[in-house]
Amino acid sequence: MLKTKELIEKLCDIMSVTGYEYKAADELSALVSPYFDSFYEAVGGAYVGVKKCGRENAPRLMIDAHFDEIGMIVTDIHEGGYLSFSHMGGLDRRIMAASEVYIYGKEKIYGVICAKPPHLQQKGEFKKLQKLDEMLIDTGYSKEELEKIVSIGDGIGFYEKTASLLGNRICGRSMDNKCCAAAAILAAATVEREKMECDIYVTLSFREEESMAGGCVMASYDIKPDAAIVTDVTFARFPGVDDYESVKMGEGPAVSLSAATDRRLTNKIISLAEGAGIKLQRTVDATNTGTNASALCMCGDGIPTAVVSVPLSCMHTYNEIIDTSDIEAAAEVFKTVACSKEIFA
């Protein structure tokens, strides 16, 4: 049996910084291809896992989870083995000082983002964040040796590993959006083929963190889905985050009520899931879901698209927190949808 936490952990271990998703191909394929009928890379856009119901001309359900993660890119190499960098995706500068990274050059090497010692700081300087171009990574190499391994343009990801908190909660880097990728994979892996009413196309798509259109758009032209569910993370309730824009961790996934998504599809998902006894929370994202959905719904002849999201704390830090019960519930939602006749009626 596929264990949720283990799957998420293994997915998180795979580096997939925005723009460098191609590097994940072998590891990802080895990990998840056994759960699909076929697993391939749609050029430039996504890794696609297909599970067919076995009937001809069955409708196609696309479940899109972006697979890229926030990270950095090497912009300069300095004397003493220090690196300058820029961001790939929306970096949170509040967490950068003394944080740990891997630089993905010819080999993977470790580095620490330099923090300024107090005696060199002006009074009150700690209240201010450094600009990214003022930050440096300490690699512990001489410049000459470093240049043999690292080049300008190489990707950089955070170092942090997945770890358990209380109960079903886990923390680590790139939970956004590996946890949703896990939900989609879990659904495809465990759904009974005889009960499926459609073919499932799980797209683990590229470049959401930079363009929010990402590779799912390109992949959709090839797949031509009849309906799509975008699954991504959403804000968990937290002090300073308004209740209306956050949901409760551990109380199930949320559906997005938005002008950018298809309300008929959304309503069907709600009634199917709740009919099957799965609790769904709601987020109201009036004009923009902040996910791939906005772009995906306009692809080709148009794709009815809904968003099923999972609560996550500390978004865009290297210790994002999720509850694995929410991931399992999201997987149940996808399975319920894939096994329903009504969804494509």
Next chain:
Amino acid sequence: MNRKTEGIDLLRALCLEFGPSGCEDRVADLIKENIEGSYDELIEDRMGGVVALIRGNGKTDKKLMLNAHMDEVGFMVREIRDDGLICFSSMMGPDTRIMAGRKVTVGVPERLTRGVMAIKPVHTVDRGDRDKSAPIDEIYIDIGASSKEEAEKYVKIGDYGTFESDFVQFGENGRMLKAKALDDRLGCALMIETMRKIYANKDNLTYDVYFAFTCREELGMGGVKCTAHKVRPDYALVFEATAVADIHGVPEVSKVAVRGEGGAVSIMDRHTVYDKELTQLILDVSKEKDIPCQIKKYVSGGNDASHIQRSADGVKCAVISAPCGYIHTASDVVALSDYESMCELTLAVLERMNENA
């Protein structure tokens, strides 16, 4: 379980252990296990330190104390909210840039729980505030509890906390070490290794040497003050870690010390003017034996030497510090060669003091 180790393994074990200021018991236990069989007597220390004596051969009645502190920077639990999130007070200064996002360990020696220093998502920070670090009262420790009741089973008000951070060897040929608490578990490891070597060869020892692993340095409270008052040493050597600013772009004049160029000997810092004779002896031995060491180039910081120096009738003190990048963060970074040369230099200095006695 035998926790007796040496070399990098000893350093790793010490750094990974939980021991914020005022809560050093776990580190003390680990040290006791590692010095077993390498001393003549354990001296009671009311401040919670571990003090071990290796007796000299009686040639002199002078006493020498070696000192490193066991505690590390940390924080303390202040409040547990209804939603299970935990508010804390910093015991490591006000710079939240090195706190937000980190994994932490919270609790007391017999009950430890993992948490994350959680902050609200950057997407919800007002545009105008995006250049500001997270205010400390907007960072909460999330242990994964969903209510106060659940959290209180694992964490209580007044509990201690530190960073959780891996011990990593990295850089060219693995020449750098990164861990939490290298300040000052590196000093503790050095003293343990020194004890083992000296005790195995103790017939040559002229001084009574006290090895004091002490508490509460990071808060400036100096648990060592009482230890020194009790021991009454004539000389003290303090082993520490010191901030450096040796990164790219910092002018030479501002580089306090440089990692990889040996232990840093201080002439003076913000709290202590070091004993000239003892300091010169260290510098001389370094030169004669060709063991690298450097002079700390900036009058900054301070350490337990200030408390030892002013204890009882006064003590002649010197300090050797490992140059440490990003000190007081979860990512202290030192050069392995500095640790090794400091160990070597310490033995050479003790040997010279023996000869001089």
